[in-house]
Amino acid sequence: MKTHNNFDEKFEFTGSAKTWSLVALVAGAICIVIGFVLGGVHVERMFSNLLLMSYYMVCVCTAGVFFLAYQYAAQAGWSASLIRIPQAFAKVLPIASLILILVVTAGLFTHHEVIFEGKKQMVPYLYASWATHGLTIVGDHNYNAVIAGKAPFLTIGFFYGFLVVFLGAYSYFGYALTKCSTDEDTEGGMRNYDKSFALACTFLVIFGFTFPIFAFGTIMSLEAHWFSTMFGWYNLAAMHVSGLAIIALVIVLLKKKGNFLWLSENHLHSLGKMIFGFSIFWTYVWFAQFFLTWYANIPEESVYFFKRWEPEYKWWFWLNIVMNFLSPLLLLMSRDAKRLTNRMMWTCILLIAGHWLDYYLMIMPGTVVENRGFGVEEIGSFIAFAGLFTFLMLTALSRFKSLVPKKHPFLQESLHHHI
Amino acid sequence: MSSTKFILGLFDDPDDMMHGIEKLQKNSIPIYDVYTPMPIHGIEDKLGVKESRLGYAAFCFGCLGMTVIFSILYYTLVHDWPMNVGGKPNFAIPNFVPFTFEWTILFTAFGMTLTFFAATHLFPGRAPRVMDLRATDDRFVIAINAKGNVPHEDITNLLKEAGAVEVKHNDRKYVSYE
Numbered sequence: 024m025k026t027h028n029n030f031d032e033k034f035e036f037t038g039s040a041k042t043w044s045l046v047a048l049v050a051g052a053i054c055i056v057i058g059f060v061l062g063g064v065h066v067e068r069m070f071s072n073l074l075l076m077s078y079y080m081v082c083v084c085t086a087g088v089f090f091l092a093y094q095y096a097a098q099a100g101w102s103a104s105l106i107r108i109p110q111a112f113a114k115v116l117p118i119a120s121l122i123l124i125l126v127v128t129a130g131l132f133t134h135h136e137v138i139f140e141g142k143k144q145m146v147p148y149l150y151a152s153w154a155t156h157g158l159t160i161v162g163d164h165n166y167n168a169v170i171a172g173k174a175p176f177l178t179i180g181f182f183y184g185f186l187v188v189f190l191g192a193y194s195y196f197g198y199a200l201t202k203c204s205t206d207e208d209t210e211g212g213m214r215n216y217d218k219s220f221a222l223a224c225t226f227l228v229i230f231g232f233t234f235p236i237f238a239f240g241t242i243m244s245l246e247a248h249w250f251s252t253m254f255g256w257y258n259l260a261a262m263h264v265s266g267l268a269i270i271a272l273v274i275v276l277l278k279k280k281g282n283f284l285w286l287s288e289n290h291l292h293s294l295g296k297m298i299f300g301f302s303i304f305w306t307y308v309w310f311a312q313f314f315l316t317w318y319a320n321i322p323e324e325s326v327y328f329f330k331r332w333e334p335e336y337k338w339w340f341w342l343n344i345v346m347n348f349l350s351p352l353l354l355l356m357s358r359d360a361k362r363l364t365n366r367m368m369w370t371c372i373l374l375i376a377g378h379w380l381d382y383y384l385m386i387m388p389g390t391v392v393e394n395r396g397f398g399v400e401e402i403g404s405f406i407a408f409a410g411l412f413t414f415l416m417l418t419a420l421s422r423f424k425s426l427v428p429k430k431h432p433f434l435q436e437s438l439h440h441h442i
Numbered sequence: 443m444s445s446t447k448f449i450l451g452l453f454d455d456p457d458d459m460m461h462g463i464e465k466l467q468k469n470s471i472p473i474y475d476v477y478t479p480m481p482i483h484g485i486e487d488k489l490g491v492k493e494s495r496l497g498y499a500a501f502c503f504g505c506l507g508m509t510v511i512f513s514i515l516y517y518t519l520v521h522d523w524p525m526n527v528g529g530k531p532n533f534a535i536p537n538f539v540p541f542t543f544e545w546t547i548l549f550t551a552f553g554m555t556l557t558f559f560a561a562t563h564l565f566p567g568r569a570p571r572v573m574d575l576r577a578t579d580d581r582f583v584i585a586i587n588a589k590g591n592v593p594h595e596d597i598t599n600l601l602k603e604a605g606a607v608e609v610k611h612n613d614r615k616y617v618s619y620e
Contacts, residue, residue: 310536310539313536314536314539314540317536318528318536318537320528320529357497358493358497439483441483441484
């Protein structure tokens with residue numbers, strides 16, 4: 024055990040972390056190929072899974088930028104010595120965004136035949152409920168007045184427009200905040216910190232208004248007849264909890280490998296409080312969305328939960344609440360629990376799986392419905408993206424000249440963080 | 443025998459005070475309590491202060507609030523005066539959730555505040571118990587119960603050595619009732 028911290032310490036991405044992330048990436052990629060080779064309903068399932076995982080990855084990376092931004096906006100001191108980790112997340116965001124855009128492009132422009140209301144129809148693999156040809160053309164046999172009314176939002180042009188603009192903006196802010204921090208190390212002074220503050224505030228305003236639209240477009244539009252204004256906040260909560268859980272997990276695992284030794288159980292406690300709090304917030308918005316629909320009981324709204332309540336999804340529906348609400352509630356409530364490294368590690372793993380299930384329940388009932396499953400497609404794509412994210416994130420982390428922002432004005436506060 | 447009840451060591455620097463605590467502990471002089479104008483990290487561990495039980499109080503009040511409102515809701519909406527609201531069953535659990543949630547929080551918040559006031563004797567109408575008035579301003583005060591075998595001069599010297607700017611021998615425990 025080292026007694027002195029070396030702030031010039033660099034992260035070296037070698038050894039088992041590198042091996043296993045690459046193994047996961049390759050093994051997952053093989054599973055994805057198998058999914059496509061199996062053909063038929065498996066291809067549709069594969070598309071839904073790829074959308075799920077690329078959306079998940081974008082959300083986790085965006086959560087890194089979000090974390091950076093509100094830490095800077097709040098002028099928080101405790102997080103200064105671990106800020107490199109969300110910065111590494113932010114550096115992966117451009118690549119994650121690109122993957123998401125590739126997946127939706129593949130899903131939108133490849134078609135398959137389905138039998139809908141007794142008629143054979145060619146529909147795209149993803150977003151069939153609004154991207155199918157003829158839905159908005161008056162007189163076409165596919166014409167649907169409800170979808171036509173939403174046409175300005177649900178068109179290919181606008182869809183790509185917001186994906187590129189929003190994800191580009193998030194990536195830019197992630198890049199700029201990270202650059203300020205690395206510049207600070209070489210230049211010193213308060214200039215970069217002040218600039219980070221301005222960037223962070225700007226980002227938070229833009230992010231707050233655009234993230235719900237991003238969630239509406241990417242996930243909610245899979246079932247284009249249905250809508251919920253809570254959906255954006257619900258996704259924001261889900262994205263934030265999973266992002267925090269992954270940040271905490273990365274810290275725990277890197278500490279076990281001998282990096283970040285200056286981070287103590289106090290930092291973990293602070294993260295634990297946020298994970299606990301935002302899990303409750305997630306439940307709050309999840310329930311608010313469910314409750315309003317249940318209470319009003321309007322058929323076109325209720326159908327969304329009806330689909331998730333059918334025998335096909337019922338157990339998953341309940342498991343979602345158990346994993347994402349009950350488990351953090353019971354596992355992280357007491358002060359001591361948040362300070363136990365292994366307790367935090369397992370709760371984070373549970374939450375990462377839980378929010379995968381959360382996204383699964385947002386996507387699958389709207390795309391593959393009764394052809395859902397849990398097998399090589401689901402596990403394979405999860406492993407592939409987990410490996411990819413780990414590889415890219417740790418590579419980004421190893422590019423930093425030091426694992427500590429050496430001239431961060433609150434560094435000492437963070438190193439002596441005590442609660 | 444002197445009439446001194448409490449010996450107070452007044453420090454103007456928290457580090458000196460922490461040093462003073464160490465010195466007293468090394469000489470096995472029990473410390474009654476320490477009063478500081480601001481929170482000092484790590485002082486609880488040093489003094490061996492037991493962990494706060496406020497969390498348990500909060501949990502109990504939360505459970506109480508939950509039980510109270512659930513009983514009220516059940517009695518009024520299910521048992522005493524069932525009403526048909528939108529064709530829902532009378533005992534519709536989702537309906538109960540917002541109220542139960544709010545009352546749990548309400549009882550927890552009020553209960554914790556009251557527990558804190560009761561534990562610290564801070565309720566309205568009561569003069570606050572203060573051993574030295576400047577402990578709320580710019581002095582870090584170590585209080586030592588004078589009823590011990592250690593000669594008072596030794597304690598005074600120890601505190602002075604540690605950097606106390608003033609050492610008081612008080613005949614009364616609290617000065618704030620005057």
